[in-house]
Amino acid sequence: MMPKVELKSLQYKLLKNLVNKLYDQSRFYRTRMESKGVTPDDIRSLDDMAKLPFMTKKDYRENYPDKIFIAPKEDIVRYHASSGTTGKPTIVGYTRNDIDNWSESLARSITSAGLGKHDVVQVSNTYGLFTGGLGFHYAAERIGAAVVPASTGNTERQVELIQDLGVTAMACTPSYMIHVGEVAEKMGVSLKNDTKLRYGLLGAEPWSDKMRDKIYDSLGVKGINCFGASELSGPLFSECEHQQGIHFWGDFALLEIVDPKTGEPVGAGERGEMVLTMLQKEAFPLIRYRIGDLTVMDEEVCACGRTHPRITRITGRVDDMLIIRGINVFPSQVEYSLNTNPEVGNEFQIVVERKGALDTMMVRVELKPEAFTDNILELNCIRERIAHKLRSLLNVNPVIELVGPGTLPRFEGKAKRVIDRREI
């Protein structure tokens, strides 16, 4: 375990290198630093990082697809994409080292949670542009575990694989974990008594200790809270076996907590907005990225002896982002998609509920009087078309409810478009 002082000195060295490199090589960062009147010479300690400009999702979107990248194109070995707030996805590129560091970070995380080469890890996150599937896949391979790349869906088959291959850990969202338990039960399989499943590498959506207890009591699975985001690489961090917050490996990420209004650092133990600097990324660097999650940092040495800072559970969002079945959804995306349908007005309302273990999303839209027809089939088509557009943009499957014009609430100030009835 690296002493805290050494960790800080390593972080400073990495930060200094990063700032120098970006100042020399990135027009984006150089312009940003110049507009704040900062040069690399001003960074003389870790605390000086507060002088550096923030970066937000907006910067990332405005520089689509790769204008913030600094690695030469031939050094990029992979791309992933996340959904964007305006309907345009955002792209992350990786060099060979980026993939290595990503795998290393999550490999350390799941090792700290207690996994090793004897484990069989079923990765039930989506494989593809979404970073969850391949992220856990590479990390599990790196620790020498056997990987079952199940991806999402076909839950009965997932249960069979858990049984037949002696799966010991499953990576998915907490709500999907519960769903798998329910499906297993219907198949006459008790995950607790009939399988070797012991760990759930869970994340990508908000969940509570209550859910963790439920998963442990009913499935015999220890739920390990995991954290990441595509901008950072993908899933990177998790709790250790003591489960006292998520460890952020200090040599990969520098964590700050700031007041979301002023951008000033908050006091120790105070809640604020998470700001992340990725210290070793090559293709797509991130300095002081405001990721939007609200949390509390704990810098005390963990019961496991690790000196890396931890975050306690994420308690909310700075913006109005929703997480539905592990997928980020912004009401602005919904609005963007709805606006492409001439049959509906500008008002809409999103209702999120949890049915069984899974989230459901309903979107209420007002039918314009001129779009009304006596023909039920045509109305159903309008509804299906709206749903289809939303589905292909958001990757979640919403139910559309058509309502009469003027029936949805109107707002003078900031619209409250989301009703979240989930009890997490």
Add this chain to the structure above:
Amino acid sequence: MADDLDRYKIKQLSIFSENRPGRLMDFSKAMGEENINILAFSIAEGAGYGVIRAFVSDPEKALRRLQEHGFVVRYTDVIAIHMADKPGGLYDLTKVLKEAGINIEYAYAYRNEPGAILVIRVEDIERAISTIKASGAKLLDASSFK
């Protein structure tokens, strides 16, 4: 000739009805307050919403009133056919339409002594009117509902 056929086009009200309790009540309350008689109606079920279809004693007044109250409503032309109120009555009528290749989009019926009335919505309403008239079946004149 066209004028002759227009007599039989009945202005049915089609009212969009979202999926919540009380929509039929709201509609019937509005009609009651305007002293408009609802002569026949049906409710069609869509995916999470419905369409109330009705013909009433004063369709113009009804449309105005409903629109003022924020209902999404429009006219749809339907025809009302007199059927013999006896076994086979509906068969005789639908056979005529089938033989002429006329597809019924939707229909509803009510009993009206001494006969029964079938209300239908078809794509080519004028051809349906001519066909039915030619078959000898009796069509109800729109003015008969005033």
